[in-house]
Amino acid sequence: MEEVVDLVNRTLTKLLPESDLPEARLMQAMRSGVLNGGKRLRPFLVIHSALQFNVDLNCARRVAAAIELLHCYSLIHDDLPAMDNADLRRGQPTIHKQYDDATAILAGDALLTLAFEVLSDPQTHSDPHVRCELVGGLAKATGFQGMVGGQMLDLLGETSAFDLNTINRLQRMKTGRLMVFACEAGAILGKASPQKQRALSSYANNLGLAFQVTDDILDVEGTSAETGKDTGKDNAANKATFVSTMGKDAAHQHARMLIDQAITNLKDFDSRADLLRDLALYVLNRRV
Numbered sequence: 520m521e522e523v524v525d526l527v528n529r530t531l532t533k534l535l536p537e538s539d540l541p542e543a544r545l546m547q548a549m550r551s552g553v554l555n556g557g558k559r560l561r562p563f564l565v566i567h568s569a570l571q572f573n574v575d576l577n578c579a580r581r582v583a584a585a586i587e588l589l590h591c592y593s594l595i596h597d598d599l600p601a602m603d604n605a606d607l608r609r610g611q612p613t614i615h616k617q618y619d620d621a622t623a624i625l626a627g628d629a630l631l632t633l634a635f636e637v638l639s640d641p642q643t644h645s646d647p648h649v650r651c652e653l654v655g656g657l658a659k660a661t662g663f664q665g666m667v668g669g670q671m672l673d674l675l676g677e678t679s680a681f682d683l684n685t686i687n688r689l690q691r692m693k694t695g696r697l698m699v700f701a702c703e704a705g706a707i708l709g710k711a712s713p714q715k716q717r718a719l720s721s722y723a724n725n726l727g728l729a730f731q732v733t734d735d736i737l738d739v740e741g742t743s744a745e746t747g748k749d750t751g752k753d754n755a756a757n758k759a760t761f762v763s764t765m766g767k768d769a770a771h772q773h774a775r776m777l778i779d780q781a782i783t784n785l786k787d788f789d790s791r792a793d794l795l796r797d798l799a800l801y802v803l804n805r806r807v
């Protein structure tokens with residue numbers, strides 16, 4: 520993971536240069552929201568999916584950075600007072616606390632559009648068809664059918680009683696879809712067979728859902744010192760989560776089942792996929 524963090528951080532730093540323009544406040548807020556740590560899990564998925572197909576790391580790292588830019592936008596907006604109203608992110612004050620709400624909204628907007636700018640740049644891939652597939656895939660994964668739709672459900676869940684099926688769908692949309700796209704992007708870059716693409720997508724679908732289950736568990740039993748975020752927020756906001764519906768122990772069992780499934784999804788991959796298998800176990804046992 521350290522290698523990915525280093526590679527993607529260098530790429531992100533280049534994409535977000537310091538500015539002395541009159542609007543530099545915006546670029547500072549963007550840099551604060553991106554270059555402030557983070558596990559870089561989605562970049563890990565892009566890079567290690569791509570490595571299954573011997574993709575040039577120069578392409579993979581730009582796609583990884585684009586997906587991380589989009590993820591960071593989603594965190595800045597998720598923390599806003601109108602959404603989760605969080606004070607702490609990655610161990611530091613949230614972007615609207617460091618700056619103000621309007622600047623945080625604009626920084627998120629600009630990171631979202633920068634992600635697509637990076638994907639559409641010929642430096643990312645020489646084949647325009649590949650670039651177009653990446654742009655369309657990221658848009659679909661993160662719009663109303665994916666992450667943003669999931670965020671809407673998450674907020675509606677504060678005031679409606681959702682059944683387990685709806686909670687499942689909510690979590691897959693808000694968190695799972697971007698992780699699925701991270702793996703798909705590696706497969707697109709590698710021109711993987713449909714069978715391998717499907718296997719990687721299934722892996723990420725199970726991993727992504729398990730990741731949100733463990734996120735919900737950590738919100739209950741983790742500490743801010745461990746996670747770098749406010750804790751106890753889901754319960755306070757009356758969110759519909761696996762933990763609120765089935766309890767912590769059953770939620771952990773559910774995460775374990777999903778992780779077993781994710782590892783099974785990789786059965787046709789060779790030892791190059793060992794780090795993807797290790798990542799699945801990390802997600803299950805993480806404290807961060």
Ligand code: IPE
Binds near residue numbers: 557590694730
């Ligand atoms: C937090 O994601 C938001 C969720 C989808 C639960 P991460 O836990 O990957 O956050 P960072 O990027 O490491 O800060």
Ligand code: IPE
Binds near residue numbers: 670
């Ligand atoms: C956030 O989920 C998911 C997205 C940002 C799309 P959470 O609200 O559970 O994430 P944290 O716990 O604030 O990181």
Ligand code: MG
Binds near residue numbers: 597603673
């Ligand atoms: Mg949220």
Ligand code: MG
Binds near residue numbers: 597
């Ligand atoms: Mg939140």
Ligand code: MG
Binds near residue numbers: 734735738
């Ligand atoms: Mg959470």
